Amino acid sequence: MGTYTGADAFLEVINRYGVEHVFFNPGIDNAPLLEAISECRSSDKPSPKSILCLDESVAMHAAHGHHMATGKAQVVLVHSELGTMQIGGAIHNAQWGKIPVIFCAEPLGPSGRVNWRQEPFDQGSMVRNFVKWDHQLQDGEDLREVLQKAFHVASSEPCGPVYLILPRGIYDREMNSAYVYEEEAHDPYLSAAVDMDTLEEVADSLIEAKNPLIITGYLGRNRQAVPELVSLAEALCARVLTADVWMNFPNNHPLFAFMDPDTPWGGPSYLTTADVILAVDYDMHYAAPPTVPDPNSKIIHMDMDLKNKGEPLWKRIPDISVPVDSSTAVPALRDIISRKLTAQDRERLKRRFEDIKREHARLREKWRTMAITSAEQVPITRDWLCHCINEVITEETIIVNQTITPSASVVHQIERTQPGSMFSCAGGSIGWAPGAGLGVKLGFPDRDVISLMGDGAFVYGCPVATLWSAVFYNAPFLSVIFNNQAYNAIKMLFRETYDVDNMGADIKNPPDYAMVAQSCHAYGRTVEKPADVIPALKEALEQTRKGKPAVLDVRLSGR
Numbered sequence: 001m002g003t004y005t006g007a008d009a010f011l012e013v014i015n016r017y018g019v020e021h022v023f024f025n026p027g028i029d030n031a032p033l034l035e036a037i038s039e040c041r042s043s044d045k046p047s048p049k050s051i052l053c054l055d056e057s058v059a060m061h062a063a064h065g066h067h068m069a070t071g072k073a074q075v076v077l078v079h080s081e082l083g084t085m086q087i088g089g090a091i092h093n094a095q096w097g098k099i100p101v102i103f104c105a106e107p108l109g110p111s112g113r114v115n116w117r118q119e120p121f122d123q124g125s126m127v128r129n130f131v132k133w134d135h136q137l138q139d140g141e142d143l144r145e146v147l148q149k150a151f152h153v154a155s156s157e158p159c160g161p162v163y164l165i166l167p168r169g170i171y172d173r174e175m176n177s178a179y180v181y182e183e184e185a186h187d188p189y190l191s192a193a194v195d196m197d198t199l200e201e202v203a204d205s206l207i208e209a210k211n212p213l214i215i216t217g218y219l220g221r222n223r224q225a226v227p228e229l230v231s232l233a234e235a236l237c238a239r240v241l242t243a244d245v246w247m248n249f250p251n252n253h254p255l256f257a258f259m260d261p262d263t264p265w266g267g268p269s270y271l272t273t274a275d276v277i278l279a280v281d282y283d284m285h286y287a288a289p290p291t292v293p294d295p296n297s298k299i300i301h302m303d304m305d306l307k308n309k310g311e312p313l314w315k316r317i318p319d320i321s322v323p324v325d326s327s328t329a330v331p332a333l334r335d336i337i338s339r340k341l342t343a344q345d346r347e348r349l350k351r352r353f354e355d356i357k358r359e360h361a362r363l364r365e366k367w368r369t370m371a372i373t374s375a376e377q378v379p380i381t382r383d384w385l386c387h388c389i390n391e392v393i394t395e396e397t398i399i400v401n402q403t404i405t406p407s408a409s410v411v412h413q414i415e416r417t418q419p420g421s422m423f424s425c426a427g428g429s430i431g432w433a434p435g436a437g438l439g440v441k442l443g444f445p446d447r448d449v450i451s452l453m454g455d456g457a458f459v460y461g462c463p464v465a466t467l468w469s470a471v472f473y474n475a476p477f478l479s480v481i482f483n484n485q486a487y488n489a490i491k492m493l494f495r496e497t498y499d500v501d502n503m504g505a506d507i508k509n510p511p512d513y514a515m516v517a518q519s520c521h522a523y524g525r526t527v528e529k530p531a532d533v534i535p536a537l538k539e540a541l542e543q544t545r546k547g548k549p550a551v552l553d554v555r556l557s558g559r
Contacts, residue, residue, distance in 0.1 A: 206278060225330060275296075
């Protein structure tokens with residue numbers, strides 16, 4: 001029988017937690033573990049697949065996307081402090097996205113190293129503000145015990161990244177193979193019982209409301225909770241306003257809160273007109289819009305994480321707070337409401353539903369008309385592009401979205417009805433979409449994956465590194481670049497703030513992104529005519545189905 005090493009212990013733990021892929025950028029410290037993975041796979045022993053990423057940020061974003069697709073915890077390996085720093089904004093995105101990922105690096109540096117304050121160098125401090133836990137393995141600690149804790153911390157609600165600093169040589173170190181795994185501690189968020197008395201109070205407030213609004217951000221991470229939310233909304237006849245990070249609510253449903261495309265920020269906002277707001281699994285965006293609820297509205301917050309990074313919703317203490325798992329609470333609340341409704345209530349709610357249904361249909365047609373009437377407009381409009389995407393996809397297609405100024409068009413023009421069919425980035429670091437598309441495709445190799453991004457996100461997303469991995473690991477997905485040849489979001493803010501039309505944020509004479517794709521053995525095409533959009537999308541998807549990643553560089557108007 002061979003020697004049992006730290007690499008064997010590491011694989012034993014991550015196999016227990018169902019890790020399917022280890023995303024890595026190589027360093028001499030993680031080579032023994034990668035070798036152990038290779039040996040296991042060649043001998044048909046249980047082991048995840050190692051995915052080489054040519055940039056560390058791609059590894060983290062791919063892990064991010066893979067979790068959103070599969071729901072499984074992730075592992076990322078990078079080299080020392082330099083690899084940790086290269087992850088950059090990707091760890092910020094993982095924190096805001098509540099992604100359970102354990103990323104590991106070795107400690108590096110001379111003995112006695114200090115910072116400018118003459119304090120001992122602390123490698124974990126580089127990412128401490130963005131993780132749930134960081135830990136440097138010490139002599140005498142069992143790697144399996146530390147890893148088990150890391151997975152538990154990362155996967156306990158609210159989920160989030162964990163940073164482990166593992167000394168060089170740990171994977172080669174001989175260990176005692178006998179180890180008794182401790183029974184998992186109960187997650188306090190999940191073990192809390194639903195307070196039925198409080199739900200009764202919530203139900204009364206919602207039934208009495210004249211204009212209730214349900215708002216959610218990440219309920220869709222539990223896919224079984226999506227139809228339950230639909231059922232709750234239907235019982236209450238209340239609009240649902242949803243962030244696009246997850247597919248929380250089908251956007252073709254009459255109760256989906258469509259915005260008016262002709263009014264800035266979609267106003268008058270549903271937030272400002274609601275008298276009771278039920279916020280379920282919702283926290284403030286990294287770049288939150290300026291709209292706030294009416295000060296006289298009642299706010300009910302149902303979430304496993306009521307602290308929301310330490311700041312109450314809209315800087316207001318909720319009138320009712322319910323610390324609860326939404327997948328349990330939402331159906332319970334629906335049942336209470338259904339039981340409490342009188343015949344008079346049901347007739348009133350029926351009339352409200354018809355009003356909301358008519359408004360939804362009117363606004364939906366308004367968005368459709370805006371797209372259709374721009375079918376011959378040059379440059380191509382974002383609404384026409386999104387309309388065309390909607391024409392070529394199926395319910396099974398997965399959309400990975402990191403558009404910024406075109407995001408409203410994506411949400412209103414591309415129909416998404418199935419849980420797990422739309423993923424977006426909760427954080428503010430641009431460049432998530434390419435790597436996330438790779439991770440999603442690895443999670444669902446048999447489904448079409450289309451990653452939407454601006455030209456800035458394509459550049460920030462390390463396209464050469466991402467496309468190489470997509471080719472090498474046969475994970476072909478389609479990248480659609482909404483190329484307005486500018487940092488348009490910044491231009492808009494600059495224009496609003498300083499009344500200046502151009503602040504030097506245009507990307508004129510842009511790189512040939514299609515040629516970048518072709519140089520990476522992917523399919524690449526530039527699209528400038530509206531009539532070419534649908535044929536180009538069909539051809540690009542056909543290329544991905546044949547095993548070739550594809551990039552469409554669609555040249556858009558600045559609007």
